[in-house]
Amino acid sequence: MTAKPRSKPRYAELGDLLRSGIERGDYPVGSLLPTELELCERHEVSRHTARAALAQLMSAGLVSRRPGAGTRVIAQREAMRYEHGIDTVDMLMQYGNSTRLKVMSCTRKVADEAMATRLEMTKGKDYLHLVGLRLEEPTLDPIAVTEMFVPVRTGVPAEKMLDSHTASRAVARFLDASRLSRVEQVFDAASFTPDEAKLLGIKRNEPALRVQRRYRGTEDRLMMLAVSLHPPGRFAYSMVLSRTTR
Structure with missing residues (x-):
């Protein structure tokens, strides 16, 4: 047999x-x-x-x-993992198209000296502070908590971003790839605050992968600073670096 x-x-x-x-x-x-x-x-x-x-x-x-x-x-069940490969600005923006941003809060604030320096703007000018969850499609499982800082300038849809019903769509349109000249990214380690951990349903002492992105438009002007915190095992970021000859 x-x-x-x-x-x-x-x-x-x-x-x-x-x-x-x-x-x-x-x-x-x-x-x-x-x-x-x-x-x-x-x-x-x-x-x-x-x-x-x-x-x-x-x-x-x-x-x-x-x-x-x-x-x-170290874990009883395999963690959900979202993996995103990228090597161009257009591919980076596909991350936004393949996940969903849920804006939890948005407030208008006045920049102090530290924030003005961080956002490359004049002290005393207004900026928007948004807090949201990045959700995986189609499960809607959270893969990151994201803070967004937007200097209020001409062309910024401030009223739509301040409305919880239109904020997510307004952010997506504002950061359309056709309006961007480049995106600067920094990856490092961080930790969650109790409120951030609660949003993601994790322990407050969990380590985090922090991704800071500076979105720049024409004339290299900063459009938005976004800071995302990812729990262990829920996100992977991959890229391919090719050697070119001239």
């Missing part, structure tokens, strides 16, 4: 088995998984297969591995 062919590689089957055990609570968060050698003996697999299965769990954000310290469970 011919053996039925496997639908998955052996390492993937073992990875799924371990994942199910983690989700059931057989391996609670903070506990150690069996060693590679123990997995080999228990499941009759090679060391390479065991290592590949554990690597699969690492990629899913379920475990962490340290030499000499074993494989420790």
Whole structure:
């Protein structure tokens, strides 16, 4: 009788088995998984297969591995992950088209000296401060909390941005790719405030990936500063850098 062919590689089957055990609570968060050698003996697999299965769990954000310290469970379920690849301004704006911005609040403020410097504007002039959630389509799961700072100048749809019913659409139209000359981005580590953590449904002490974007229009004028905080495992940013010759 011919053996039925496997639908998955052996390492993937073992990875799924371990994942199910983690989700059931057989391996609670903070506990150690069996060693590679123990997995080999228990499941009759090679060391390479065991290592590949554990690597699969690492990629899913379920475990962490340290030499000499074993494989420790760090999450019971795989976190939602939004991955976005980009190498042009047009592709960056596709991120806005493939996700949804939900503006939670918008206020008009007067810039003090520090904010005026930050927004490249005159002290005492008005700016808009918006706070919103970036939601994944179509699940509407939150992937970031975003603060937006907009100097109030000619061409800024301030009244529409101040209206919660029209703010999200006004932001999208304001940042249309055809109006942008460039976007400057800075990535670093940060932490969430209690209010920000509550919006995303996470613990207040979770680390964050902070993405700061400065959107510039004609004559290099700053149109908006947007600061987004992403929880661990919910967002990945990829780009391809090509070497050119002249």
